[in-house]
Amino acid sequence: MGAEPARTTLTPPQNFSEDFMSHAAKAFEYFETTAGQEQGTGDWFEITQEQINSFADTTIDHQFIHVDPERALKETPFGGTIAHGFLTLSMLTHLGATIPPDPNTPSLDGIVMGINYGFDKVRFLNPVNAGKKVRASSTVKSAVLKGAAIDQTRTFTVEIEGVEKPALIADWITRLVFVD
Numbered sequence: 419m420g421a422e423p424a425r426t427t428l429t430p431p432q433n434f435s436e437d438f439m440s441h442a443a444k445a446f447e448y449f450e451t452t453a454g455q456e457q458g459t460g461d462w463f464e465i466t467q468e469q470i471n472s473f474a475d476t477t478i479d480h481q482f483i484h485v486d487p488e489r490a491l492k493e494t495p496f497g498g499t500i501a502h503g504f505l506t507l508s509m510l511t512h513l514g515a516t517i518p519p520d521p522n523t524p525s526l527d528g529i530v531m532g533i534n535y536g537f538d539k540v541r542f543l544n545p546v547n548a549g550k551k552v553r554a555s556s557t558v559k560s561a562v563l564k565g566a567a568i569d570q571t572r573t574f575t576v577e578i579e580g581v582e583k584p585a586l587i588a589d590w591i592t593r594l595v596f597v598d
């Protein structure tokens with residue numbers, strides 16, 4: 419019989435675990451460290467009567483408190499028309515986008531998309547009158563690795579310019595999907 423072939427010992431590269439870690443897992447290592455951190459405050463944005471009317475048309479919610487300024491002034495304690503709570507909530511996409519990004523956020527290699535995954539909690543605390551400006555601030559609540567995705571929950575507070583009590587507070591879950 420012939421000689422046995424020489425055995426080769428494979429030595430993993432120095433960064434073996436990092437080299438073979440999924441893109442989602444690498445990103446999760448960062449997101450996990452951000453829990454509890456404030457992300458900042460965005461820009462002021464005016465909620466106009468025209469936007470309220472358009473939202474009323476879209477949702478078929480034409481309650482007078484939203485679309486009839488004269489009647490709302492006379493018959494409500496709000497001093498005029500107010501935005502639908504869901505209009506204010508739907509503005510989180512825009513309001514959140516105006517929060518300046520953290521310059522320390524690493525490059526998110528392999529990210530394919532971000533998806534609105536829903537809300538854990540939403541509270542409408544104060545109505546937003548037509549013509550008022552709102553802005554959002556955000557704090558990272560948690561991050562959960564789900565296969566090739568990360569579910570990040572952020573607590574958003576929407577404040578009304580010149581008013582102490584916020585318009586709403588919401589725990590919003592965004593799913594970041596990665597290709598691995």
